[in-house]
Amino acid sequence: MKLAYLAPEIPALSATFVYNEILALTELGHEIIPFSVHKPIMPATDQHLDELRSKVIYLYAMPKKTVFFSHLKLLTKKPIHYIKALSECVKDMFQVNILSRDARGLFYRFFYAAKLAQDLVDNDIQHLHVHFAHVPTDIAMYASMLSGIPFSVTAHANDIFERGLLLDKKVERSGFFATISDFNRHYIQQTYQVDPGKLEIIRCGVDSRVFTRKSSIALSDPVRIGVVGRLVEKKGIDTLISALAILHTQFSDFKVEIAGSGPLEEELKQQVNQLALTDKVVFLGPLPHDQVVKFVTGLDLFVLPCKKDKQGDMDGIPVVLMEAMMVGTAVISSKISGIPELVINEQTGMLIEPDNSEQLAAAMLELIKDEASRTTLIRNAEKKVQQEFAQDINARRLQTLFTETIGRF
Numbered sequence: 175m176k177l178a179y180l181a182p183e184i185p186a187l188s189a190t191f192v193y194n195e196i197l198a199l200t201e202l203g204h205e206i207i208p209f210s211v212h213k214p215i216m217p218a219t220d221q222h223l224d225e226l227r228s229k230v231i232y233l234y235a236m237p238k239k240t241v242f243f244s245h246l247k248l249l250t251k252k253p254i255h256y257i258k259a260l261s262e263c264v265k266d267m268f269q270v271n272i273l274s275r276d277a278r279g280l281f282y283r284f285f286y287a288a289k290l291a292q293d294l295v296d297n298d299i300q301h302l303h304v305h306f307a308h309v310p311t312d313i314a315m316y317a318s319m320l321s322g323i324p325f326s327v328t329a330h331a332n333d334i335f336e337r338g339l340l341l342d343k344k345v346e347r348s349g350f351f352a353t354i355s356d357f358n359r360h361y362i363q364q365t366y367q368v369d370p371g372k373l374e375i376i377r378c379g380v381d382s383r384v385f386t387r388k389s390s391i392a393l394s395d396p397v398r399i400g401v402v403g404r405l406v407e408k409k410g411i412d413t414l415i416s417a418l419a420i421l422h423t424q425f426s427d428f429k430v431e432i433a434g435s436g437p438l439e440e441e442l443k444q445q446v447n448q449l450a451l452t453d454k455v456v457f458l459g460p461l462p463h464d465q466v467v468k469f470v471t472g473l474d475l476f477v478l479p480c481k482k483d484k485q486g487d488m489d490g491i492p493v494v495l496m497e498a499m500m501v502g503t504a505v506i507s508s509k510i511s512g513i514p515e516l517v518i519n520e521q522t523g524m525l526i527e528p529d530n531s532e533q534l535a536a537a538m539l540e541l542i543k544d545e546a547s548r549t550t551l552i553r554n555a556e557k558k559v560q561q562e563f564a565q566d567i568n569a570r571r572l573q574t575l576f577t578e579t580i581g582r583f
Contacts, residue, residue, distance in 0.1 A: 175576060178207045178294055180314055181305040183214040184230050185223050188404060190463045191378035191493050192305045193218065193226060198379070198569035207297055209233060209290060211310055216435075220464040231293065233286045233313065241285060244292040248320050252295075259319035260284070266340055276339055280312060287316035294321045301576050306330060307344055307351075308337040315347050324349040324583045326575065328376055331490040331511065334358055342366040345373070349579030352376040352572075354490045355512025376572060378493045379565030385500035388471045391552055397428040397542055400473040402461055402494045405436030408487055410479035410508065412438070412445060413531050417479070419449040420535035425542060430454055433461040433469060470498040475541055480508045481528035491516050496563045499523070499555035504548050506537050516563065520547075522555040 177199065185193040196206050208230045217227075249256045263284040267277035290313060294302060300323070304314040307329035318325040326349045334341070334353070345351040345368040352374040353359055359373050399418075403409040411432060418430060432442070432455065439457065446455045461469060470476055476498035482488040491512040498505050499516075505523040507513050517523035524541065526533035541548045 178302045180209040184210040185218040186214040187216040244288040283312040290317040291320035307333040329353040332487040357512040379568040380496040400431040402433040405438045407483035410481045413479040416531035417534035433458040471501045
């Protein structure tokens with residue numbers, strides 16, 4: 175198949191699952207043209223991405239004159255498609271309040287959708303797949319109407335919970351609408367009137383050839399605890415730091431490495447200072463994805479105590495949890511969103527209530543002290559990821575859905 179992919183940023187350090195999916199489908203023999211709404215603020219720098227990076231078309235970087243000519247071409251060559259797409263865009267603008275910022279945003283995205291549509295037609299694309307159900311899907315659904323080429327979506331987290339603008343229409347207009355968890359699917363069905371037959375579950379996958387089981391799961395001296403993620407509220411890093419202060423009163427032979435950057439970095443560093451943990455905790459800054467495997471392999475415990483932030487946003491199923499589980503590092507996370515579908519409490523990892531530092535400290539201490547329990551969790555976790563969250567399995571599932579969707583158009 176000849177496919178196009180669209181995401182907010184390609185290749186982005188915070189969305190490795192997008193470019194890994196593209197690479198997996200390419201390995202299956204499909205030709206893929208990647209489109210990105212923006213140029214990445216924090217681009218992934220892995221060397222094996224050089225070829226992909228050279229192919230990405232950045233829509234919002236296109237000169238407006240070029241985009242305007244795409245409108246003229248489509249109006250001339252596909253007038254029925256163009257008028258219908260424009261009509262639907264105007265209807266959507268009225269639905270969200272024609273005078274609102276949302277309406278202006280829709281029209282802006284319709285403007286750039288013409289460039290995407292023209293490129294889809296010029297390159298004989300058979301299907302367009304989009305990651306994230308907010309801005310990229312706005313662009314994609316209008317580009318699909320303009321070009322007559324079907325599109326599908328993979329939705330993740332805040333694009334559903336915070337930014338679900340016209341989500342019911344996006345489900346209706348898509349060839350299929352996938353999301354990463356049962357939790358998300360149930361949320362969509364309960365919140366919007368949609369055809370459940372359109373909803374699919376496609377996991378974000380991990381490449382088992384890259385994230386391989388480490389040779390030993392014996393604890394380091396001192397015990398190494400770590401986390402990878404953006405330093406934002408929903409990751410719960412403040413909960414981790416508070417839990418470390420509690421842990422320190424019962425067990426002191428540990429070191430903690432926090433990899434990532436974000437708006438809460440200085441606040442979290444101040445918390446470490448206030449709790450007298452500066453000799454225990456180190457902030458590594460952002461970690462290139464090609465170094466993540468080495469990092470998580472070297473840890474004894476991977477701790478990501480996610481929670482809902484003040485705006486209602488929360489993680490879906492963080493890929494880095496899968497990566498840690500795949501290499502044989504014990505994981506601790508929270509009972510929130512789709513995470514319990516991956517980290518099954520006391521079976522494939524440990525789960526705490528969100529924002530509960532006491533529970534987190536107790537869970538860390540238990541895994542440090544109980545070697546038999548830790549070993550069992552690690553073995554079960556690796557099996558769980560291999561069976562359900564492996565990249566090749568989900569790429570083949572997508573391949574089947576793409577084929578079925580193309581066959582209906």
